[in-house]
Amino acid sequence: xxxxxxxxxxxxxxSEHGIPKDxxxxxxxxxxxxxxxxxxxxxxxxxxxxxxxxxxxxxxxSKPEKTLEYGTEKPSxxxxxxxxxxxxxxxxxxxxxxxxxxxxxxxxxSGTWTSHSIAAxxxxxxxPKDISTVFGATISVNPTTAYQLVNDFGLExxxxxxxxxxxSAVSQAVAQIAKTKGINVISVIRDRxxxxxxxxxxxxxxxxxVITEEQNGDRGVSAEIAKLTEGxxxxxxxxxxxxxxxxxxxxxxPDSTIITYGGMSxxxxxxxxxxxxxxxxxxxxxxxxxxxxxxxxxxxxTVADLVKLYQNQQLEELSVHSNDWIYDEFSDEQIxxxxxxxxxxxxxxxxxxxxx
Amino acid sequence: xxxxxxxxxxxxxxSEHGIPKDxxxxxxxxxxxxxxxxxxxxxxxxxxxxxxxxxxxxxxxSKPEKTLEYGTEKPSxxxxxxxxxxxxxxxxxxxxxxxxxxxxxxxxxSGTWTSHSIAAxxxxxxxPKDISTVFGATISVNPTTAYQLVNDFGLExxxxxxxxxxxSAVSQAVAQIAKTKGINVISVIRDRxxxxxxxxxxxxxxxxxVITEEQNGDRGVSAEIAKLTEGxxxxxxxxxxxxxxxxxxxxxxPDSTIITYGGMSxxxxxxxxxxxxxxxxxxxxxxxxxxxxxxxxxxxxTVADLVKLYQNQQLEELSVHSNDWIYDEFSDEQIxxxxxxxxxxxxxxxxxxxxx
Numbered sequence: 001x002x003x004x005x006x007x008x009x010x011x012x013x014x015s016e017h018g019i020p021k022d023x024x025x026x027x028x029x030x031x032x033x034x035x036x037x038x039x040x041x042x043x044x045x046x047x048x049x050x051x052x053x054x055x056x057x058x059x060x061x062s063k064p065e066k067t068l069e070y071g072t073e074k075p076s077x078x079x080x081x082x083x084x085x086x087x088x089x090x091x092x093x094x095x096x097x098x099x100x101x102x103x104x105x106x107x108x109x110s111g112t113w114t115s116h117s118i119a120a121x122x123x124x125x126x127x128p129k130d131i132s133t134v135f136g137a138t139i140s141v142n143p144t145t146a147y148q149l150v151n152d153f154g155l156e157x158x159x160x161x162x163x164x165x166x167x168s169a170v171s172q173a174v175a176q177i178a179k180t181k182g183i184n185v186i187s188v189i190r191d192r193x194x195x196x197x198x199x200x201x202x203x204x205x206x207x208x209x210v211i212t213e214e215q216n217g218d219r220g221v222s223a224e225i226a227k228l229t230e231g232x233x234x235x236x237x238x239x240x241x242x243x244x245x246x247x248x249x250x251x252x253x254p255d256s257t258i259i260t261y262g263g264m265s266x267x268x269x270x271x272x273x274x275x276x277x278x279x280x281x282x283x284x285x286x287x288x289x290x291x292x293x294x295x296x297x298x299x300x301x302t303v304a305d306l307v308k309l310y311q312n313q314q315l316e317e318l319s320v321h322s323n324d325w326i327y328d329e330f331s332d333e334q335i336x337x338x339x340x341x342x343x344x345x346x347x348x349x350x351x352x353x354x355x356x
Numbered sequence: 357x358x359x360x361x362x363x364x365x366x367x368x369x370x371s372e373h374g375i376p377k378d379x380x381x382x383x384x385x386x387x388x389x390x391x392x393x394x395x396x397x398x399x400x401x402x403x404x405x406x407x408x409x410x411x412x413x414x415x416x417x418s419k420p421e422k423t424l425e426y427g428t429e430k431p432s433x434x435x436x437x438x439x440x441x442x443x444x445x446x447x448x449x450x451x452x453x454x455x456x457x458x459x460x461x462x463x464x465x466s467g468t469w470t471s472h473s474i475a476a477x478x479x480x481x482x483x484p485k486d487i488s489t490v491f492g493a494t495i496s497v498n499p500t501t502a503y504q505l506v507n508d509f510g511l512e513x514x515x516x517x518x519x520x521x522x523x524s525a526v527s528q529a530v531a532q533i534a535k536t537k538g539i540n541v542i543s544v545i546r547d548r549x550x551x552x553x554x555x556x557x558x559x560x561x562x563x564x565x566v567i568t569e570e571q572n573g574d575r576g577v578s579a580e581i582a583k584l585t586e587g588x589x590x591x592x593x594x595x596x597x598x599x600x601x602x603x604x605x606x607x608x609x610p611d612s613t614i615i616t617y618g619g620m621s622x623x624x625x626x627x628x629x630x631x632x633x634x635x636x637x638x639x640x641x642x643x644x645x646x647x648x649x650x651x652x653x654x655x656x657x658t659v660a661d662l663v664k665l666y667q668n669q670q671l672e673e674l675s676v677h678s679n680d681w682i683y684d685e686f687s688d689e690q691i692x693x694x695x696x697x698x699x700x701x702x703x704x705x706x707x708x709x710x711x712x
Contacts, residue, residue: 061634241629263629270626273597273619276641278417283639285632 007031007040007089010332011114012339015066015074017058021340024056024079026332029070031118039097039124040089041117045133047320048342048351049141051289052080052113062289064109078111081289084127084136085117094121102127102136104303106296108289113339115327115355125303128311134352135310135317138169139303142318145261145288146173147302150183153235153257153284157182160229162251163237164188164244165264166202166210169318169350174237176315179206186225186233188216188248205316216247225251235259242267254279261286320352321345327355363387363396363445366688367470368695371422371430373414377696380412380435382688385426387474390447395480397459397473401489402439403676404698404707405497407645408469411435418645420465434467437645440483440492441473450477458483458492460659462652464645469695471683471711481659484667490708491666491673494525495659498674501617501644502529503658506539509591509613513538516585518607519593520544520600521620522558522566525674525706530593532671535562542581542589544572544604561672572603581607591615598623610635617642676708677701683711 013027034040054060056079066075087101097103103124105112110119127136149170155161161178163171166187175185187207191214192198199210209228215221225233229251236248239262249258249271258281260269275281292299309315323342325335342351369383390396410416412435422431443457453459459480461468466475483492505526511517517534519527522543531541543563547570548554555566565584571577581589585607592604595618605614605627614637616625631637648655665671679698681691698707 061630246624260629260632262633267629268602268626269629269632270624271639273616273623273625274417276616276625276639277618277643278641278646280641280643280646281639283627283632283637285634285636287633287636290634290636 007116009114009116010327010335011070011078011111012080012335013070013072013076013078014056015072015076017056020053020056020343024336024339026335027070027072027076028332031116034089034091034094034118036091036093037095037121038091038118039087039094039103039121041085041103041119042088043112043115043117043355044084044086044102045137045322045352045354046080046083046112047138047141047318048339048346048353049081050346051141053343053346055079055081062108064111078114080111080113081108082137082140083112084133085124088116097121097124097126100129102129102131104136104140106299107293108140113353115325125300127303127307131307131310132317133354134320134322137352138318138320138350139306140299141288142169143173143306143315144292144299144302145286146170147177147306148288148291148298149237149259149261149286150174150177150181153259155181155183155235158184158232159235160184160186160208160233161235161237162186162188162225162233162248164213164216164240164248165262166207167198168239168262168264170239170261171237172202172205173315175202175206177309180309180314184208184229186211186229188213188244213244213247216244222251229253237261238269240264241269243270246270246272249275249281252279252281255282257282257284259284259286261288318350320350321348322352322354325353325355363472365470365472366683366691367426367434367467368436368691369426369428369432369434370412371428371432373412376409376412376699380692380695382691383426383428383432384688387472390445390450390474392447392449393451393477394447394474395443395450395453395459395477396445397441397475398444399468399471399473399711400440400442400458401493401678401708401710402436402468403494403497403674404695404702404709405437406702407497408436409699409702411437418464420467434470436467436469437464438493438496439468440489441480444472453477453480453482456485458485458487460492460496462655463649464496469709471681481656483659483663487663487666488673489710490676490678493708494674494676494706495662496655497644498525499529499662499671500648500655500658501642502526503533503662504644504647504654505593505615505617505642506530506533506537509615511537511539511591514540514588515591516540516542516564516589517591517593518542518544518581518589518604520569520572520596520604521618522563523554524595524618524620526595526617527593528558528561529671531558531562533665536665536670540564540585542567542585544569544600569600569603572600578607585609593617594625596620597625599626602626602628605631605637608635608637613638613640615640615642617644674706676706677704678708678710681709681711
């Protein structure tokens with residue numbers, strides 16, 4: 001007879017794709033004993049990311065395999081791609097992790113909208129205990145993207161980069177990370193009622209200059225930026241597309257690069273033809289999921305550096321709207337309601353589920 | 357007293373930019389004695405290229421320096437960027453060229469709309485005498501572009517490429533050159549009254565498949581092409597931009613490249629954002645002028661290979677509308693009229709001036 005107290009997981013699962021609130025359900029299942037290098041994990045929290053929603057809708061190219069291992073009738077997957085866990089039980093072959101350690105999944109698609117999980121220790125990254133639940137649970141998507149955008153495209157101290165969607169989570173992290181490397185950032189943002197307040201916040205975080213999308217399309221502003229950046233505006237980061245991508249590309253020095261990692265405007269990417277022919281513009285894409293799948297060690301290195309920046313107070317945690325899931329109290333109906341509300345409020349800012 | 361008969365050059369010059377017919381004039385000047393490694397050249401013919409016209413208009417980023425050396429009142433430049441010359445006089449230090457040799461300028465901006473010229477022999481490329489005037493005089497822009505597009509982006513035997521503007525001079529050369537390397541070409545062309553005839557011509561030249569722009573936007577056709585090309589459609593060549601660039605990019609295998617070298621539609625280049633993020637599309641530009649300025653030896657190698665292809669009947673000369681300039685007979689008014697007519701007829705096909 002085992003002395004082990006069986007771990008009951010409650011997970012947000014789906015077996016088909018469609019409108020997220022219609023396809024998800026709360027599923028209760030018992031986790032098996034951890035074998036070999038496996039550990040049992042208790043969730044501390046997880047975000048609702050736009051890519052998680054797209055994955056539920058079936059329009060995201062990366063998705064987990066659906067399985068019968070959770071004891072569902074139809075093959076199912078657990079939603080979500082990042083979170084922070086605490087280690088609560090160790091398999092007999094575990095070498096590096098200890099009870100109480102904080103860990104995050106190494107890869108996407110592990111299914112993180114869950115109270116508990118089981119994983120092999122080599123598929124986890126250990127974080128120190130002094131980081132916040134929100135910082136740890138949201139490090140894998142936005143800050144990792146930002147870090148790799150700033151570091152993997154040859155920028156050097158004194159160089160400049162320009163980015164649109166300057167208030168997005170990735171862009172805010174880009175500005176903070178770039179600042180620590182002596183790279184100057186121009187952030188383009190949409191006009192808004194509290195414009196000056198937003199400009200002040202982004203400038204304080206590290207942006208050298210903040211302009212509106214209207215100014216982004218203005219030739220006079222482009223001339224000013226050319227003067228300011230003295231041929232060293234070498235990278236543009238595009239997560240908007242449409243006209244905005246044209247206008248940031250136009251400001252680049254010859255032989256520069258524009259990297260597309262999002263398309264918030266839902267317009268195609270557009271560039272003036274002449275930039276390719278006469279200014280040797282190079283355009284690439286970036287997808288953190290694929291990058292980290294190809295090179296998991298780069299994810300480990302990235303997370304280690306991000307943690308240092310956070311500990312040195314050079315990088316803020318993402319700003320989120322937190323919602324509590326009280327594991328011992330919530331019925332399945334309450335859990336579903338919590339998630340559905342978070343999904344529905346997602347367009348107003350990043351929703352976060354704190355598991356208590 | 358010199359025994360030399362002075363060479364009188366008649367050149368199409370301009371000192372300001374604007375509507376080509378308004379800014380050009382015919383200028384008569386005496387060429388100096390060839391010194392050292394210089395040679396005196398007699399033109400056999402030259403084309404009117406779209407980029408020559410853009411240069412006169414002042415909208416082309418590459419242009420010759422204007423000079424007083426032709427004895428003009430204002431600093432002037434000779435129009436034109438490619439031609440075929442015959443060597444008619446040798447400086448005392450000339451080592452490789454002989455009287456009667458056929459040569460082309462190594463670089464753009466040498467001023468080729470002229471009856472005669474003077475140049476140092478190391479700024480010329482010698483061609484064999486068995487090539488036609490049209491082939492020699494038009495080798496530097498279109499066939500050189502085509503050759504470098506096919507050869508410089510990693511395509512291997514059995515690979516596929518797709519190109520829009522399939523009937524353009526560059527595209528026709530691309531199909532012929534690719535065929536000699538076992539690379540399969542899909543050419544996209546605009547619908548036209550004599551469609552089947554055009555398809556037959558392009559297929560005979562070497563295109564493996566010819567589709568219309570309407571088919572280029574059709575999902576069924578894309579599925580067919582995916583099946584046909586089996587993941588080996590690795591390069592797209594764009595000289596149209598707008599929707600056409602989106603539609604050829606969409607057909608590429610993951611991790612492929614689209615190269616823009618023209619923008620006939622006058623629309624910006626457009627790509628679906630998802631191709632950059634999820635299919636790792638890479639977009640570059642190509643400009644033969646800059647490429648050959650950076651690496652003149654590549655131009656020499658390219659021309660040598662193109663001549664071999666022509667001699668092996670694997671590459672046709674460009675199809676042109678030829679107009680004669682009879683040097684001994686034409687008045688300045690007649691020369692100007694000839695050039696102005698050629699400029700005005702340029703939209704209907706490539707105009708060529710044969711100098712007799």
